[in-house]
Each structure stands twice: as C-alpha cells, then as structure tokens.
Amino acid sequence: MKRKGIIREFATSYVSQVNVISFIYSDKTIQKMKIVSLFCSIILVAVSCNKLEKKHIAISSEYQNIKVNLENDSIIKFSDIIKSSFFLKLETKNDALIGNIDKLVFDSGKIFIADKDIAEAIFIYSDSGKFLKKIDGKGQAPGEFLEIRDFTLDTVNKYLYVLDLQGRKVNVYNYEGEFLRSNPMPFLFSAFAYINSNIFAMSTATAYNKQNPKINNHYLVTAELSGKIVSAEFPFNNKERDFTYFNAAPLRTFGSKVLFYPRYSNTIYEVGNNSTKLLYSLDFNGKGIPSEERETLNDVNFLKLQDSYSYFSGDYADLDRFAYFIVNTPKGNRKLFFSKKSKKTLITSRYLISDPMHNFITTPIATKGGDTLVTFAKSMEVLNLKALAVGKDTVVANRLANNLSLNSNPILFFYNLKEF
Template structure:
C-alpha cells in the first residue's frame, strides 16, 4: 500500500524465539504437559443431523450465534450450513455462479455483531455477500482494495483484516474504518508469508479493544490494541525445530523435506477465552492442537485432553468459541469407526440419546477448561 500510517518490520523465523522481547510468555509448542490437573467443565455434545443438501465433508469454521451454529465447509461442500443448538438443520448457502449473491469458492464467512449479518468473502471475486443469520440473501458489495482476505474481525464501521500478502505483496495487517485506511503493518516477507498453511482463524478478540493474532509463519502471537492502534508481541511460540523455515525454503524440495522430518509449522485456528488460548500447528502427520494456560504458562495437547478426559476419539480441532466463552471442538469417530465417550459418563448419556450416528458424521463438543492447582 502506498500510504502507510504505521510500519512495523519484523524478521522472525520459525524457532528463533525472541526471548529478549517477552521472556515470561514463551509457549512451548512441542513440549506439552500431561493433562492430569486439567478438567473439562460443563461439556455438551451436539450431533449434526442429516440435511437435504449434502453431507458435510469438512468443517473449517464454526460461528455460534444465539441459538444457531454457522458451519463452513469450504474445501469439499463449498457451502455454509446453518444448524440450531440441537443439531437440527435450518438452512444452507450454496450459491455457485457469477451473478448477484453468487461465488465460485468461499474464502471464509464472518458474523457482524453490529449489523446482525453474515458476510461471505469469495476467493474469486472482490466482493462481500451479505446474508441474514438464517441464510437469506440480502445484498452484495464490491470492493476495490488490493486485498486478499485470510481472516477478519468486524469492528464498528470497519474491519481488522489479515491480508494474504503472498497474493499481492502488500502488508499483512490492514485496518479500515469508514472506508479509510487507519493502520497498515507487517510488510510482505516471502520467507514467512509463502506458507503451506491455510491461514484460517488467525485473529481472536480478547477483552475490550484488544485482539490476539498470528501472522504467516512468524513464531509470535501479537496483541493489537484497536483503541490506540498499537501492536506488540505478547507470546513467543517455541517450536523446538532443528531447521528454520527460511532454511527449509532453501532446500531443493521444501515440501518433501517437511514431509520427511519432524517439523512443526505455524499457528492457525486461534481462539481464546479468559484463561486459555487454543491453536493448531502443522506437522507431517497432520494438525496438532494446543491449549495454552494464561495462568500456569503450561501447554497441553488437545488430542491428549480428548483421549484422557472423553475417550478414544478423533478430533478435527477447536474451531470456535461461543458467546459465553466456551470452546467448540469438532469430534469424529475413532479409527475403528467407534464413538467412545467411556471416560465421561455424562457425555456417554448424552450420546446414547442421539439417533444413529454414522462413522462419517460430526459431533460438536462445547466445553470450558479448569486447571486444578
């Protein structure tokens, strides 16, 4: 962007750990703590029942709104599904085309609390498509900014935008208020922004005007203060890799090197409540979920929490946070096609009340966490 009200340049690589900046806030990504002193509080499960459109193939994002759950299936269904809190189908959005209200592929969907509307950002068109929270098409607006939305937080009369800078060579963070550029920072860095990650859910609202965000493959979580338009590193992610991402990029085949080595990369699906931060990091065996305690500075494995507190289940990830600050995870059956809640009697009772649950179905888990001193 030609006009830059604020320019922050960081040259940070995976595993570099700027310990001089935030000594007390190191998040150990690889080395996790056994969840013995961690309990799942008030867990509740929701079975997503059949719908007349198509079986949900993947769940990339969950937005809880009042009594509804907005489910994004971006990769397979290319659709948005709307369910109520009982798991009953309400509606879906699957507007494929080039006309008003239509898209070819969805980049993401967002909820505007100020207008009570859903906003779909397509991959293919520079426009925003607006829907009611029950899925009724309202209007569309074209935009001229040279932006590629990776993630977004809607604010009063504006947006905090995480820009996919590898697509346009521009800054990673943009703040527009009343269609005016108010803030721009983190210039495009080819070694850190040409990422193999789908940069989904990388900004999370905190208390007041503060937001937590990650950018590309930088090993830092930043706090953005909207009121003062300032940004600062708040947590360093210690991946304990033997090779930096820049070194990885210099290999003749970076993807093969990643597949053949024990490397953790990036942080996506970033959410927080009062006491915990959750995110996922990429490994050659798939995404690894992490829960970080703001109180004890301990890092826990999401997969271990589920296995130790619920049963032998697969977890697609923590993909949302509710209005009452509970995390929402996506569960699937284990490798034997079984649904095992044997370590939580209350959840087993809930599951037993469901109609038949198929091995390809999804169950949502709403829960909070508590550490026992």
C-alpha cells in the same frame, strides 16, 4: 486445495485481464527482536488513504510469553483439566448435508458453519442443532457467489459477510440468511475478520496489489469495504512469494478479539481499529526454527527444517482463562494447555482417556462462552468409537452414536476447562 502434511498449501491463480495473480501466504515478522527489546520499542507503521497515519504495534496488557518446554511432555489425565463436556448433533436433512466444517462461529443463539469445498455453502443452525438456512447460490446473479473463501460476522448489526474471492466481491446477508447487498473487493485479500465501526482486518496473503502501493506487499491491512485504508502492516519482499506454506486461518475471532498470526513467527497479535498489539509469543528455548532460517524460508528448506526443529503452525484457541496451542515437533504434534492465572503449561502427545468424549479433543474450530473449547468429528469417527467401546464406555458411545449413520452431519463437542 492441497495438503502438505499438517500444513495446507494455497497457491490458486486467477486470470484478470492480462495478469495472473497468485495468492500464497507469507509474512514479515519481528524474528530478530528479543522480548526485552519489544517492551522498549514501538514500531510505527504507515496507514490511511491519502496520507498514512501512524499506527502502533505495541505490547498488549494481556501479553503472555509462554515457555514451551518439550522435555515436559507427559501423559495428561483429561479429568484433571476438563470440568465438563457435552456434544451436539447437527440436524441432517437432504438439503443440509455438511461434508466438512472449515469455519464455525456462534452468535445470538445461532451457529454459522462454512463448508467451502464439499457442500460449497454456509449453513445456519440454532444453538440446539436445528437446521435453519443454507446459503449456497452458485453463480454471478445478485446474492450468488463463485466461491466461499471466508466469512465473518458483525455481531452488533447482525450481518454475515461472505468473501467471494473468485467473484471479486463480498456478499452481505442478515442472520436469517437473506441477501442484502454486495460490495466489490477494494483490493485483493483472502481472509478477513470484522473488527468494528465498518472496519475489517484483512489478510492479503502475498497477493499483488500494485494498483495500491500503500498496501502492496503488506500481509495485514485494516480497512473499510469502501476501500478506505486504516493501516498496512507486516511488510514482505517479493522473494517471500517462493514460500507457499501457510495456516488456513491467519485471522481468528475469539469473543470480541480479532487475532492475527504471521505464519511461523511463534507470535499472535490482537488487531484493533487503531492498534495492533502483541498478545502471545511462544519461546521454544532454542528448539525452534532459528531466526536466520526464518528469513529465508522456502518450500525446500522448510521441509528439511521440520525434521530438526519445532515450530508453531498457527492452530490455537484463546479463552478467558486459558489458551490452547498445537505445537509441531520432529516427533509429531504436541498439545499445549496454558493457564493465564497460574502461568502453568501442560504439554502432551498422549492422553489418559477417562471418558469416550475425550477422544474428540482435537484441533479447536471455535470457542463458546468463556472457557469452552469446541471441536468436531464426522459421523464415521463416532461410529468407529462405538464399535471399539468396551465396558462402561459403551454407554456413552451408544448415546453418541444413537440415530447416526455414515451420512449424518458432523457432531460438535464442547469441553469446559478447569484451572490447573
């Protein structure tokens, strides 16, 4: 997987019989719709298996239209927005070495971590950081996989679903990491999230699903693993396959919510069994990529547009009382904190560090509880902090670096936000 700046490019091809299938993220958004017209209209989208039923894309009762005023970029004192913070060291063992954290989910006192490309494994830890299990069987035997493309949890029945795109199957495990069964992929998708009642939200990227015209050229599908289609939404045209930039996680789960981000649309949707609702829209007040440019995005003009316009690249966290977004501007990234209660926003590229722990508020990988952001840092970053710490900061830095080596597993950081 390549990286282009802060955006990951995904254009892996697989040969199946005589077809070369390319997976490249794309979307078809509602760029020309104004918020007013959104409130006055409902988009009806075809769904189901034999006869498509109607599914609504409407406005969520929790909808937030967030004004992104980049002129208000200010220095934030972290103690003004952070109520408390703590860290957790993940146990390091010879058979449990995590190279990177691509995805992390908490449930039932356990931490599920995917390292897709280095360890090529899913690790299960207790919520105290004790190593419990590693799922890393490479191969084509039952319970094995050729790659880990994504994973999701059924938190009711306590199932772990692992997407093996190259192997064209979904492996199912219990929370102890024991293999239960495999399901063949009913069609091509590259990311998924369990909703409920055996229904999943699936991001197809721009995969070719010509064998199933009801979902072909649709970016988002909700379906069962049996192949029963509930809905197909966000259609795209073939030309959009020329655009190969995307966010690595178009589907994210926060608590009971499954959220979907159509790339570079400045919008986030909540996906349910029977409805998809607009949850967030970011208003750049004329500083964002114009809608007419979005309709013809390709790799060449997107690189040029980044030099002149701001945009939302899809890294965010949804909490009970807050939301947190990474915004891209021609002058670099900005962090945007939003209070759902006060409707206030705080935008910054610079921090007034009042505690060494605050150095690690970066792109969120998860949330925990109601209002706690979760990030991570590799052991080298923590050891570097210790080397640079002076004065009273050395106390916290030494505590962070205690018993760490360059081979230690990543450290998790937890930040509980407070009202502003």
